[in-house]
Amino acid sequence: MLPEDLVLPDDLREALRGVRSMGAITGAGVSAESGIPTYRGSGGLYDDPEEGDRTVEALSGPTLRRDPDRTWHVVAELARRSVAARPNPGHEALARIEAALPRFVLLTQNVDGLHREAGSRNVIDIHGDVLDTRCMACGLTGRLTREELRELDAAPSCPACDGTLRPDAVLFGEMLPAAKVASMQAAFYDDPPELVLIAGTTAVFPYIADPVAHAARSGRLTVEVNPEPTFVSDAVRWSIRGTAGTVLPAIAAELT
Ligand code: NAD
Ligand code: ZN
Numbered sequence: 001m002l003p004e005d006l007v008l009p010d011d012l013r014e015a016l017r018g019v020r021s022m023g024a025i026t027g028a029g030v031s032a033e034s035g036i037p038t039y040r041g042s043g044g045l046y047d048d049p050e051e052g053d054r055t056v057e058a059l060s061g062p063t064l065r066r067d068p069d070r071t072w073h074v075v076a077e078l079a080r081r082s083v084a085a086r087p088n089p090g091h092e093a094l095a096r097i098e099a100a101l102p103r104f105v106l107l108t109q110n111v112d113g114l115h116r117e118a119g120s121r122n123v124i125d126i127h128g129d130v131l132d133t134r135c136m137a138c139g140l141t142g143r144l145t146r147e148e149l150r151e152l153d154a155a156p157s158c159p160a161c162d163g164t165l166r167p168d169a170v171l172f173g174e175m176l177p178a179a180k181v182a183s184m185q186a187a188f189y190d191d192p193p194e195l196v197l198i199a200g201t202t203a204v205f206p207y208i209a210d211p212v213a214h215a216a217r218s219g220r221l222t223v224e225v226n227p228e229p230t231f232v233s234d235a236v237r238w239s240i241r242g243t244a245g246t247v248l249p250a251i252a253a254e255l256t
Helices: 010-016 049-058 061-066 068-084 089-100 114-118 146-151 178-190 206-217 244-255
Strands: 021-026 103-108 123-125 128-135 141-143 165-169 195-199 221-225 238-240
Touching (some): 010 244, 049 068, 068 128, 068 146, 068 165, 089 103, 114 123, 123 178, 195 244
Parallel strands (some): 221 238
Antiparallel strands (some): 128 165
């Protein structure tokens, strides 16, 4: 792990100077320092990996259809943590970078809304937002209020038809929304940004790892920020071992 007063490698600092376009990709690790645990990996919610697996199972499409209360029990907890959390220096650094560069896009797997709260604007939240809801019977969409959230432990009912609401987010084993996939394609494939930075994700999903590999193949700069090695560590030019809250501000300082 890098120390608090971290200094980036000289060749990285030099490469960052003059970068005008950036694509950032983030996962649960970027919100860890805001007090929202990841499911697995460094600082994960569960020491016991089997418990982590049970959480993933609860947050899956098949479980939602079979036992929506079980899914909502876990979603409600994540939603409560999300509304209580505040953006950390990692989120804030990405918002500063966006304000400073002519072209910036942020692809996040996080459903906690903290990037937008920190000021990020061009965000593709590929997995949606944990507060958004959709009726499984009539399709009505909505958003949970803080009051509803406080007591929530089982599947809520639709105000229009009394059907069962689902989280309007992508659960494990479900398809990604086509419009967001198209945005992701346009942002990372047609003309990849000069710099692709990936932070706080194990990058298990191919749609998260592939844009990084594509950028590397296309001769773009690639940087990873994570306390632990991940599926993209070998594909990137620089793999920085440290937390998002310390390393992203250091990167922002070079870009802004
Ligand atoms: P993940 O696969 O993204 O794993 C978390 C990663 O973060 C690990 O690689 C870990 O080493 C790294 N990490 C831990 N602390 C960090 C820090 N301070 N700085 C930088 N990196 C750090 O995510 P997961 O937890 O296995 O969850 C799987 C799915 O569920 C993903 O889609 C994820 O986004 C979602 N999820 C979202 C939230 C959220 O919205 N905050 C929280 C939990 C899970
Ligand atoms: Zn309904």
